[in-house]
Amino acid sequence: MPHDHHDHLSPSGHPYRQDNDGALTYWQTMEIAIRELMIEKGELTPAQIQEQIDAMDARSPANGAAVVARAWTDPDFKKRLLENGSDAAREMGFDIGPMHLVAVENTSDTHNLIVCTLCSCYPRNLLGLPPDWYKTREYRSRAVREPRAVLREFGVELPESTTLRVHDSTADMRYIVLPARPVGTENLNAEDLAKLVTRDSMIGTGLPKAP
Amino acid sequence: MEHPERRWHDMGGDAAGPVPMDSHDFAIWEKRVDALVILGQQRGHFTVDGLRRALEDMGEQAFESMTYYERWVASLNQNLIEAGVYTLEELGTKMEEVKARGDTYGAVQS
Incomplete structure (x- = not known):
């Protein structure tokens, strides 16, 4: 039990x-x-x-948060991350293994959500083991059918005008969301920015914390 | 069956209830299963596709009645037997030996 x-x-x-x-x-x-x-x-x-x-x-969302904060503060790194997520993460010293990591960027008009409808594929090398809900029938089934309703269950209400993209992971190709940098964080350094990046904000079921 | 052309695990798009938000900390035996699955692959005995194949062949009943790492240990075992790492008989003998040591997970560690 x-x-x-x-x-x-x-x-x-x-x-x-x-x-x-x-x-x-x-x-x-x-x-x-x-x-x-x-x-x-x-x-x-x-x-x-x-x-x-x-x-x-030792793998935890803090690893992913460090990657996100670097992308927020280093435009060249962000470009490399969006081009080849695995290599960019390796550049920061993270062991990505053979996994093909794809970073998808949230902007003012686009929100990304990741799921694995077939099983439980997750960027575990960067975020650690997935939360239990990520592996449930409910999340796997509904994230691609009614993602806005699923997001509301996580407390995320997106404007109707926001484009929502749902990415279905595979064993070989795993996504991570690059959340949008929160407003009012212009004066923060990467270390402090990383503290705003939650696990769920990198799955797309959450947003970064406000400063 | 709602979509006979799809297998049970291909559940994207099905209707389902609210996402359960319950969570738990992984037990040491679950972490050990995770580690053995990764190391078994690194040893070249099976691939992630082999792991998935056994999980999917277990069917929906196993998905509903067993926990995540219970299904993983069952798939790990099947893949290792198929790879010839040990035999079914060796597994059975070892499991009897382990059970005879005590009644709790902590008590039966060698």
Whole structure:
């Protein structure tokens, strides 16, 4: 049961999912068995597995926010980002892997939204693991059918005159939204601008914070 | 079935209810599944398409009844067996061995 522990909230404010203290499940048993077999057969070491977990834990929306803030303050970088998102992100030192990253720009008259209707493809190397709602039937189905209604559920009301583009990701090609720079931020540097960039603003279900 | 020409996972455009905003922190076993899926691919045993193929073949019932990483560990297992990393019998024996160690995830780690 995914939500047994609503009375115990983690530091992030989310309920803990049943973990080490719950009854061992069939699928947890399978994970342990696979891991131990791979180690016994010399496929992987425990250290390699832990390093991969640590690398994934270290990826967070802060990485994407740094890329966005750089694009807001460095027109040449922004041009490179829109031309080739993977190379521009690599230029900042982020490990993008083989993923083809496409940055799509929000402007005063255009808003972009990303989804993966087929599964859960997400720019995980830049934003970390996707939020649970991104993987739900409801979001996957409706983001391409009634995106304005979906955005309203996230508290985003777009003017009717705004063009809304919805981008459907694939396993090999993943989008990230370059949000529009908020007004009144002319005097902020990249570091302070990055603090305004939320995860949802890079998915398109949110807007950057006001300064 | 609303669109018999599409498979169940091709759900873009279907009608559905409000987006559930519930969220959770990933458990260590989920992070381990994620890591094993990435590393299994890096070892050349399968591709992201192989992962997807097994997930899609599980069908809609699995999507509705299993959590995300439960489906991932099932797909990981299928791909590794197909790649010959271990046999179904080895998996079964190991799972019995793990279960015999205790009743909770924390207690059965070797």
